[in-house]
Amino acid sequence: ILNVEQSPQSLHVQEGDSTNFTCSFPSSNFYALHWYRWETAKSPEALFVMTLNGDEKKKGRISATLNTKEGYSYLYIKGSQPEDSATYLCAFRGNKLVFGAGTILRVKS
Amino acid sequence: KAGVTQTPRYLIKTRGQQVTLSCSPISGHRSVSWYQQTPGQGLQFLFEYFSETQRNKGNFPGRFSGRQFSNSRSEMNVSTLELGDSALYLCASSLEGVMAFGAGSRLTVL
Numbered sequence: 001i002l003n004v005e006q007s008p009q010s011l012h013v014q015e016g017d018s019t020n021f022t023c024s025f026p027s028s029n030f031y032a033l034h035w036y037r038w039e040t041a042k043s044p045e046a047l048f049v050m051t052l053n054g055d056e057k058k059k060g061r062i063s064a065t066l067n068t069k070e071g072y073s074y075l076y077i078k079g080s081q082p083e084d085s086a087t088y089l090c091a092f093r094g095n096k097l098v099f100g101a102g103t104i105l106r107v108k109s
Numbered sequence: 110k111a112g113v114t115q116t117p118r119y120l121i122k123t124r125g126q127q128v129t130l131s132c133s134p135i136s137g138h139r140s141v142s143w144y145q146q147t148p149g150q151g152l153q154f155l156f157e158y159f160s161e162t163q164r165n166k167g168n169f170p171g172r173f174s175g176r177q178f179s180n181s182r183s184e185m186n187v188s189t190l191e192l193g194d195s196a197l198y199l200c201a202s203s204l205e206g207v208m209a210f211g212a213g214s215r216l217t218v219l
Contacts, residue, residue, distance in 0.1 A: 004151075032206055043113070043210040044152075044199070089152070093206070096165040097142065101151040 002026060004092045006100035013080050014108055020076045021103040023090030027071035032093040035064055035075055038102070039086040047075075047088075080107040111135065113202050113211035121217045127188040130214045134181050134202030138209070140164075141183040143175060146197045146213075155198075158183055190218045 005024040013019050025033065032051045036044040048057040053068040061078045077084055087102040114133040122128050134141050142165075143155040154167035158177035175185040181202070187194055195218045201208040 034208070036210075043212050044201075046207055046209065049206050091152075096154055096157065096167070097208075098154065099144070099152040 002092065002094065002098045004090065004098050004100040006088075006090055006103050008103060009101070010104040010106070012106045012108065015081060017080050017107075018076065018078045019080055019105065020074050021088055021105075023073045023075070023092075023100055025071050025073070025090070025092040025098075026094070027069060029094040030068045030071075030092070031095075033066055033068075033073050034091040034093065034097070035073070036089040036091065037086045038089055044089060077105070080105070082107045082109045113200060113209050115198075115200050115211035115214050117214055118212065119215050119217075121219060122190050123219050124190055124192060126190050127186060128190060128216060129184055129186045130198055130200075130216075132183045132185075132200030132202075132211060134183070134200075135204070135209055138202035138204045139181050140203045141177055141181065142201050142203070142208070143183070143185050144199045144201070145169075146199065147193075147195070152199065155185065187216075192218050194218050 007022050035047040038044040048064045050066040055066040064075045066073045085107050087104050089102045091097050091099045116131045140159045142157040144152040156175045157165040161177045172188045177183040197213045199213045201210045
């Protein structure tokens, strides 16, 4: 059974704080690592698709890094805003896509 | 460009009934995958289709089935519904690995 673990389960931060979450995945049969943001009552929205060891991707205040050899990816949010409140999902793509349970982020203004 | 469309958005069924959910992918996307989300669980992979062929299947019983049509639209069917099948069912279409999700079909089994 493929295990994709995300930590922490939930996080409450103040507006302006920077934060990061972890996604751990198997280091074998790696094809890609996906990050999604899922706001309540909306569809999951793709943030990044990462394929190469050492990859770093950035989209505004959000960035992600990838280490396929040790099987982890970090997602960073700089200067969190209330609109960043959402569940952040990572998904490991081997021969199929396996999602982690997500990290729930709540940003208080 | 229209997004991924799922119908119906909400439905209520009783145990033992069957249900069919529909997914229309983004134009040009040939890959469609289905996921189930139950309270407290992450998204669980159901199946993936590409050009009318099932490419991958998750660990769900045979009551869960799906298909894809020549226009890339996909349906999934759940027969002999059980209470535990109550969930949000999400469909995603993809092109070159980037997935776009629909809004989901929320199924309640009474």
